Amino acid sequence: MTSTWRSDLMAGAVVAVLLVPQSLAYAMLAGLPPQAGLYASLLPLLAYAVFGSSPVLGLGPAAVLALMITQALAGLPPGVTPEAGALVLAAEVGALLGLAALLRLDALSSLLSVPALRGFESGATLMIAAGQLPVLLGSTASGSTLPTLAQSALHGGWQPVSAAWGGVAIMLLMASRRGGRQLARLAPLALLVAAMAVSAFTPLAGGVAQVGALPALSLPLAWPLWDAALWRQLLPSAALIGLMTFVTSLAVSESLAQRRGEKLLPAAELRGLAAANMVAGVSGGMPVAGSFSRSILLHEAGARSRWALVFVAAFMALALLLLAGPLAHLPKPVLAATIVVAVLGGFTARHYVEAWRYARAEGLLMVAVTAAVLLWSVGAALAMGVVGSVALLIRRTAQPHVARVGRVPGTQHYRNVERYAVECQPDVVGLRIDESLVFTNARGLVDAVLERVREHRVLLGEPQRVLLLMGPVNHIDMSGLVALQELRAALAAEGIRLEFSEVKGPVLDRLRAVGWLERQDVSLYLSHHEGVQAGAHALRPSQADHDAPGQL
Incomplete structure (x- = not known):
């Protein structure tokens, strides 16, 4: 003491x-x-x-x-x-x-x-x-x-x-x-x-x-x-x-x-x-x-x-x-x-140089706020900083990042086809959703997924299923839920099934609370590898509910 x-x-x-x-x-x-x-x-x-x-x-x-x-x-x-x-x-x-x-x-x-x-x-x-x-x-x-x-x-x-x-x-x-x-x-x-x-x-x-x-x-x-x-x-x-x-x-x-x-x-x-x-x-x-x-x-x-x-x-x-x-x-x-x-x-x-090299939009925001302080007023600069920060966030999340993934040979790991030498199956389009699905990016989900499906069709042939790796998705709001429903309908119109893998527990709880998986007839897998290997023997939601734990 x-x-x-x-x-x-x-x-x-x-x-x-x-x-x-x-x-x-x-x-x-x-x-x-x-x-x-x-x-x-x-x-x-x-x-x-x-x-x-x-x-x-x-x-x-x-x-x-x-x-x-x-x-x-x-x-x-x-x-x-x-x-x-x-x-x-x-x-x-x-x-x-x-x-x-x-x-x-x-x-x-x-x-x-x-x-x-x-x-x-x-x-x-x-x-x-x-x-x-x-x-x-x-x-x-x-x-x-x-x-x-x-x-x-x-x-x-x-x-x-x-x-x-x-x-x-x-x-x-x-x-x-x-x-x-x-x-x-x-x-x-x-x-x-x-x-x-x-x-x-x-x-x-x-x-x-x-x-x-x-x-x-x-x-x-x-x-x-x-x-x-x-x-x-x-x-x-x-x-x-x-x-x-x-x-x-x-x-x-x-x-x-x-x-x-x-x-x-x-x-x-x-x-x-x-x-x-x-x-x-x-x-x-x-x-x-x-x-x-x-x-x-x-x-x-x-x-x-x-x-x-x-x-x-x-x-x-x-x-x-x-x-x-x-x-x-x-x-x-x-x-x-x-x-x-x-x-x-x-x-x-140095901060300006680092920001410009890392993300030019953020570097421009830094320069703009500095210029506003010097040429306008500190109040205007602070308001510009707040608005600019929110605008960059919306811009970054407005288009969900959807990566087409394949299996790293000899493993059960799945990586972006544009970054790794991977194996893909013709009948299934493996996609990884790298954002939470919320109102800022929900509108772009259907187009982003269909674009990846077209790429797969050109390279490997006609798919039967789209398997979404949902591990990075921490939250789905109502806008995201409606976007998933529209995606399922768009894929069904082309004769393609929608399936999920590795859905996190809190997200899965919300989907189950409204019976969304059953109503939309969306299959669910504990791991992405299991989903890819399942082929035509996909688990229906009721069986997945029985096999999968409450928190994934």
Whole structure:
């Protein structure tokens, strides 16, 4: 027990070192006061520790979420500050995630395929880096997409002193990455401390924008601004941020749970994220999510329980008490440099190359989502990712794969005739159905089977039976059942019998429940080899029911 507490305490201290500069940077990236990021790293962590399930999910402000928050808060009604809008946004994200947990909608995480998610994250990474260039250069340009940023940059100007601060900071951070992982982790905080000291005690930061004075540690516990019109305006953005929060956080926690041999509860993750965001909405914070870099750090630092997050929050509170004054002298170009180096460190073009080589349609989806983030908006990109993922799924399953199979000589194994040298009998067309038969592909079943029958007829002669190897079929819905019935009728019109082999138990139970095999006079075999060898002595359904076990 003592060793667990010691491990969690050390892990909490290590992650807090990384979280201090990230909290400041991501709040600034979202267009919010720096303290919003710090407040989002206190009580929300405690809320997740109570309701979540992962001991190593590094919760807090996140780069991608910060970009989404920036776009969500654009065009707020007059008199509504970004801070007030961020609190409403966090409360709405928490409420939506809580509703999803109540309705057990943890399957929502599957709405974004990996290519869509990677395309979104890569696009957000590039946009975040581009968005920090004006801060690095001391420019007044701004924009949440490349076109708006470029248009603003034409009139923004730049300051050589700010560019020098930002350039030196980037070079130092890049150099620290060559000194090993431990140095790279400590470098951002060390750089911020050094920059604050130089700015406070020398004239070198004259004319460079600084963070400014932070308020004393006093959590502003209060309900978010209640304005029905504002809540309605931010609701669509909150839904997209909530989806992204859950998908990315679950992906991080699941990957680490597998490494650690732990069981993760997606429903508990929903509850934990919902609680954390609702608490952020009433404690002066901003929407929060899991961070891969912080989660990996928690894991490698030896965190064993969610007490590590409690210690992270405690160290963050201590940092607020000790650093509130010095942080006022922190040059913004240095803070922007930590953002640029951090986010670009996770960018790689390898994912695009792999996706293009493996499946070009998925590679195109990844590129399209990235382009939408850069040229349109994060909301449109996220919607495109969801729609594109579903569309690719429907496209893949719209035509069932039906392979003509034959016996590997000297064995009882049956393989695709297009891939193996196999033996086929003239009187029987052996086919393997490689999909579940559902409404998305049912309409193509009859044509696919009849095409294979025509191929067999040309090569081997007139068949008497079509034997479907049903082993890969995990489910048959009503549309699939009707398609099988139409297939049986189409084959009967040509004088060919329809037979099944190796039907899985749950599928067979459903067929037997409605007496489908008997009514359609479809023969059933325990193995495909048995069906091929049976010839004219095919078992009728009643005999098959007697011989075959309940679960095949």
